[in-house]
Amino acid sequence: MSPLPQTAPVITIDGPSGSGKGTISRAVARALGWHFLDSGALYRAVGVAAVRSGADLADEQALARLALDADIRFEDRIDSEPHVWLGEGDISADIRTEEAGQAASKVAAQPAVRAALLAKQRAFQVAPGLVADGRDMGTIVFPEAELKVFLTASAAERARRRHKQLSEKGITAILPALLREIEERDLRDRTRSVAPLVPAHDARTIDSTTQSIDDVVAIVFAWAAPLKR
Numbered sequence: 001m002s003p004l005p006q007t008a009p010v011i012t013i014d015g016p017s018g019s020g021k022g023t024i025s026r027a028v029a030r031a032l033g034w035h036f037l038d039s040g041a042l043y044r045a046v047g048v049a050a051v052r053s054g055a056d057l058a059d060e061q062a063l064a065r066l067a068l069d070a071d072i073r074f075e076d077r078i079d080s081e082p083h084v085w086l087g088e089g090d091i092s093a094d095i096r097t098e099e100a101g102q103a104a105s106k107v108a109a110q111p112a113v114r115a116a117l118l119a120k121q122r123a124f125q126v127a128p129g130l131v132a133d134g135r136d137m138g139t140i141v142f143p144e145a146e147l148k149v150f151l152t153a154s155a156a157e158r159a160r161r162r163h164k165q166l167s168e169k170g171i172t173a174i175l176p177a178l179l180r181e182i183e184e185r186d187l188r189d190r191t192r193s194v195a196p197l198v199p200a201h202d203a204r205t206i207d208s209t210t211q212s213i214d215d216v217v218a219i220v221f222a223w224a225a226p227l228k229r
Contacts, residue, residue: 009129009227010144012137013220015151016186016197017101018158020208020216024151025133027217032131032228037124038074039134039141040104042117044095045072045084047103052086057106064112098173098181105185108135111194129227135189138200146227149220150199153209155182 011028015021022038029036046063049055049070055062075083084092094100107113114136121141124130132141138148153161159179166173189197199205204223208216 008125008127009146010125010142011129011131011147011149011220011224011227012142012145012200012203013131013133013149013151014135014137014139014197014199014203015133016135016153016158016189017182018162019151019153020161020213021133021151023213024208024216024220025131027213028220028224029131031217031221032129032224034129034131035124035126037121037130037132037134037137039121039132039137041074041084041095042072042120043104043108044100045086045091046070046113046117047100047107048091048094049086050107051099051103057103060110060112063107063110064116067107067113067116098178102181102185105188109188109192109194114140114194135197136195138203139198140195143200147223148200148203149223150203150205151216152205152207155179155186157209158182 011034013021013025013028022040025038026036046067049066049072050057050063053066055066057063071085071087073085083090084095095104118141121132124132125142130142132145134141138145138150156179159175159182162178162182163173163175186197206216206219
């Protein structure tokens with residue numbers, strides 16, 4: 001796939017972990033009939049690859065080489081989380097663990113890794129359009145996007161959502177520990193030297209702390225509808 005900036009409009013939905021951006025992005029992409037990019041899944045896949053290879057998560061150049069060389073493939077599934085492969089192995093479940101999330105946050109803080117993955121992310125920009133979710137979609141990856149949304153929620157609410165999600169999957173989790181991990185990740189994401197987690201200057205912000213998924217989807221879709229060709 002190659003970028004088509006003149007024919008493929010882009011909507012970016014950025015925000016911190018647990019803000020609901022993945023769910024909202026998939027729903028909006030489905031409603032529009034557009035492609036969907038879960039950039040977090042890409043970084044999580046690199047994190048899984050790094051952990052499996054025994055790479056030092058502080059070795060920027062080694063991680064960048066790994067990001068370039070890793071055979072990471074996605075199946076475009078708008079109705080569910082991406083189906084992700086690392087080589088011949090299905091890592092769709094592995095990338096959703098807390099370990100993968102923490103590794104992804106550390107990997108994503110490395111400038112060389114972000115540069116290595118930039119072209120892979122931009123390759124998703126194909127007709128009829130793209131909804132991209134992440135942390136720097138509107139600021140770095142797709143700065144010319146027609147619509148930029150910054151989705152947020154309180155750390156306590158995001159921890160509660162994550163706890164509920166894990167419990168429904170039969171995974172034991174401690175709420176205070178989840179809250180601490182989210183706060184630590186937020187700090188790393190906001191203070192990293194490259195592509196920190198901040199709203200684009202022209203982004204529209206939604207606080208989803210007290211709003212339902214349907215309410216937020218309705219807001220974003222109303223903003224996005226004029227872009228559908």
